[in-house]
Amino acid sequence: MTALSLKNLDISYGDVQITHDVNLDIADGESFALVGESGSGKSTVLKAIAGLAPEWTGEITVLGWPRGHGIDRAFSRQCQMVFQDPYGSLHPRKTVDATLGEALTIHGIGDRNARIEEVMTSVGLDRKFRFRFPHQLSGGQRQRVAIARALMLKPKVLLLDEPTSALDVSVQAEILNLLKRLRREQNLTFLMVTHNLAVVSFLCDRLAVMRQGRIVEVGDVADLKRGDLKDPYSRELMQISAAHAN
């Protein structure tokens, strides 16, 4: 079964068309990476799926259901997003408890205490953080809160927008391990946007390379590990990454 399918997706901001004819099929339980440099339109694709970039034509199907242009509650239970900047993605005046509890209130889910504690445990946040404000947390802890918030509604699909690029490498390792474990435990489907091919190699099964709003290649991460991508641009990205990592 496909968890996520994009057909002929053209996304625009006003008069500017950002992506051209994007087609993707992501299987249930798969971890898929969307790779490219800034301006390639990779984040825009994620926003369109989430409903934050409503100007698009084509088809977006999530878990078999065609997606409308706005955000509706049924959709929000299936698909959630984790943002890049752990400093900007948490409300500065709300405690961890309030941030996590919001989802339950919106969807009228009871059992608040137990649900919050359960999610905090699963993302590795100690109970003592529950009533702290974001400014009392480190970057890694904030990102754990952001992941916990996305998991509150037990979605099947998680959209990850450069979830570790703003973190220190040692913290990045913790978050990557966490994401990998969560995916295994909760059978999640990941669609991750990143520019870091090494992260893709660690976390993903397949990847698509984007350039100037088009997908230039869809390949297996096994190919990436062997250095076997075919498109010249993908190879260029791969070489830069390899040189960079000695």
Next chain:
Amino acid sequence: MSNLLEVENLRVTFPTPRGDLEVVRGISFTLGRERLGIVGESGSGKSMTGRSILQLIRAPGRVTADKLVFDGVDLLKQSERQMRAIRGARISMVMQDPKFSLNPVMTIGEQIAEALLTHQKLPRREVNARVLTMLESVRIADPERVAKLYPHEVSGGMGQRVMIAMMLIPEPDLLIADEPTSALDVSVQAQVLDIIDELVKRKGMGLIFISHDLNLVSSYCDRILVMNTGEVVEECKAGELMAAKHPYTRGLIASIPRLDETRDELPVLDRSAWAKA
């Protein structure tokens, strides 16, 4: 080789309501006309080290050192006016994001010319020629056109090259680059670093390259200092980084995912082993 910069027991302290906080705790190093990398995670004190050399730590922060000597000049004894003459002319600094470092209402050519004229008096024609040569040397293909542009009209990579041109045109002896490429795409990153590298070599400057990226630093520097919580935990030649001894450095290296990753789980730093609370 004579030392360009000598630092001994450098400390940077900030007072907080809960007592003084030492962000740099007594580090020492010397720098010749070479490329020195300072690596560390956020909060390691690496940027504060760079800023304290230029005396750019704002009050209430305090800088103390047994020795902070640049080419025979004791930087701690300089007045603010004397420091201004040293900054730019003899020691330059490239910062992370060109968007915040360039003046949005001046053209690029004017800004570079100003950087030169602050420290030297030159006839107009010569200034223009120098600006264009400088832009060319940071590999801007069409310097005459670019000199007339405003900062918002150029890309991030080009903005950062302009910054470098601005910092290097007075021909300083020491360049401090604080995360000069972190805001850029990887492909542009390599270009910008190559330019810095080439200019540093050609002009025989000293370079302090501050970054969080171990791999990047090891491929562009001669020597590396690894910092953690305000202290230097490891000092080694760039080529020998992979044979680092300190558990922190080793932990950092291990936690970076690789392109041909085969590990199922990345090793995580056990900070409790050496970090103070």
Next chain:
Amino acid sequence: MTTFRDWLIDDSPASPMQARLGRFYRIFGALMRNPLAVVGAVIILVLVLTALFAPWLATHDPLRQSLGERLLPPSVAHWMGTDELGRDIWSRVVYGSRITLAIVTLVAVLAAPAGLVIGVAAGYFGGWVDRILMGITDIFLSLPKLILALAFVAALGPGIENAIIAIAITSWPGYARVARAETLTFKNSEFISAVRLLGASSLRVNLGHVLPLCTSSMIVRVTLDMAGIILTAAGLGFIGLGAQPPLPEWGAMISRGRSFILDQWWVATMPGFAIILVSLGFCFLGDGLRDVLDPKSGEQR
């Protein structure tokens, strides 16, 4: 009391209440480190206490006329002297604090929420909602405040209630502008996107997430505006369109004292001092609050 303080600054609060109180305690602590803010806070506190305990503080009935004691200079019996009808000025100034406090409180309660809601709605929804709401706001902003208030009072009839309504009507547009600007900076932030993705309605996003972020700048703005509100009210009182005699409103008192300003200076000066002092108090407190509450500084404490 150290244990209570420890509980307040605990890094790991055990309940939302403790977290919130801890936050207020830290803000309060930061405010108390700013000397001018402390001065302002003390002045406002004195104003509030004076208004509360007016009957005990006043030495005379503020309305009782005693024509035998007209225009007496300050003395032990009449600390600030008496006015042209022999009323004790000290007592009138003390009772006047009640009117001043009522005016600023009511204006704040009426105008700030109205401006906040209008501004947030305009900023969040954008498009034609924004254009219409901001168009109305701009019309109000383009007219001088006092003139507009004058027009309203003229239409509604003189009196303290109408003066309050008129001042409230003239002060909401400023708040709407501030709230709109704040909303624009927050509405595309990732934490707002995240709540929208959870399925929150626009109403919920605005009331629960955008509004609380605007309130701190609103509190600052309102506090700083208090001085202007007091002056406008006094101005209306001065030209006889605000509080009506025999109410001891400070502006009206100055107005009455104007005729004697050269020979009996205290009649106009004493309420004048009161106005200056209270306005200054609000300004100092507002400046201090701005330093402490600025959302952009991120409460790095």
